[in-house]
Amino acid sequence: xxxxxxxxxxxxxxxxxxxxxxxxxxxxxxxxxxxxxxxxxxxxxxxxxxxxxxxxxxxxxxxxxxxxxxxxxxxxxxxxxxxxxxxxxxxxxxxxxxxxxxxxxxxxxxx
Amino acid sequence: xxxxxxxxxxxxxxxxxxxxxxxxxxxxxxxxxxxxxxxxxxxxxxxxxxxxxxxxxxxxxxxxxxxxxxxxxxxxxxxxxxxxxxxxxxxxxxxxxxxxxxxxxxxxxxxxxx
Numbered sequence: 451x452x453x454x455x456x457x458x459x460x461x462x463x464x465x466x467x468x469x470x471x472x473x474x475x476x477x478x479x480x481x482x483x484x485x486x487x488x489x490x491x492x493x494x495x496x497x498x499x500x501x502x503x504x505x506x507x508x509x510x511x512x513x514x515x516x517x518x519x520x521x522x523x524x525x526x527x528x529x530x531x532x533x534x535x536x537x538x539x540x541x542x543x544x545x546x547x548x549x550x551x552x553x554x555x556x557x558x559x560x561x
Numbered sequence: 562x563x564x565x566x567x568x569x570x571x572x573x574x575x576x577x578x579x580x581x582x583x584x585x586x587x588x589x590x591x592x593x594x595x596x597x598x599x600x601x602x603x604x605x606x607x608x609x610x611x612x613x614x615x616x617x618x619x620x621x622x623x624x625x626x627x628x629x630x631x632x633x634x635x636x637x638x639x640x641x642x643x644x645x646x647x648x649x650x651x652x653x654x655x656x657x658x659x660x661x662x663x664x665x666x667x668x669x670x671x672x673x674x675x
Contacts, residue, residue, distance in 0.1 A: 454603075484663055493651055493666035494604070537603070547592050547611065547655055548619070549664060553603040 453477065454552035456538050462558045467528045471555045473521040473538030482541035483514055485523050487534045488554060494537055497523075528559045563588045567652050567667035573675045574639065574646055582637045582670045584652030593635035594653040594664060597621065604651065610635055639672060647673050 455474045463469050475483075483500035498505065500512040500521055511524040521538055538552040565586045574580045586593065592611045596604040606619030610629040624643025629635055635654075639646045649671050653664040 458601075482662075491649075493668050496663045496665070499663065547662060548594075548606060548609060551596075551604040553601070 453542065453550045454538055454540050456552040456555045458553060458555060460556040460558050462560065463528055464560055465528055465530060467559075468524065468526045469528060469557060470525075471523045471536055471538075471557075473523075473552055475519050475521070475538075475540045475542075475550075477540070477542040478516075478519060480519075480540045480542050482549075483512075483521050484539040484549070485510075485512060485521075486537040486539055486551075488537055489534050494551075497536070525557075528557075530559050530561065533557055533559045565652060565654055565665060565667035567650075567670050569670060570668070572670055572672045574672060575675050577641045579638055579640050580672070582639070582650055582652075582672070584635045584637065584667060585633055586635075586652075586654045586667075587633060588654055588665065589632070590654035590656055590665075591632065592655045592662075593629070594655075595619075595625070595627065595635070595637045596651045596653065598649040598651060607637065 453476050485497040486494040487497045488494040498507050500514050504513045509526045513522045535554040535556045537554045540550050542550050568583045594609040595607040598604050605621050607625050608627040610616035613632050616627050616629050626638045649669050651669045652667045655662040655664045
């Protein structure tokens, strides 16, 4: 099983749609979880951290299921500017600061 | 305005040549990282440093070298031993502490072979 696995997509959705991305991770000892967004040919940028109780930031909601080793990102009311690749990121070892990145899920929002 | 600066933005390497990629940060972060990204692939960790004068190999360190003489700077040298250097190189930094903190990235260097 790969360390961090994501559906590569692309997910094609119209503006205003709700879209959900899933991510699974292999190391049950993982402690920290993040979603990053990466625009074409640009650097990744932190979108949000993912907390055990789930958290929301505007149109974005992140959920964590430790029992199933599963993380999700929900985007409501999609905008054209949401078109990007969304990276699921996991810290596999709580004692160190290294992160493991998924390959990303591409989202294309059309008018 | 705090941030991470990578230079150059584009770099070309000749056969047998070593090249050095610069990464400077003014965020006062202790930890710094180098990643490589190939098309359609995830980021892979090359080297990281959690404190000045100390660094560790990541998953794909062969053919690369680093130094960390100053807190602000973490240059990466791509040596001639790296046979497939063409990629997008990203430098990142983070604050120290128990567990992982979010990493902040520079805008990258694209390296190609001539």
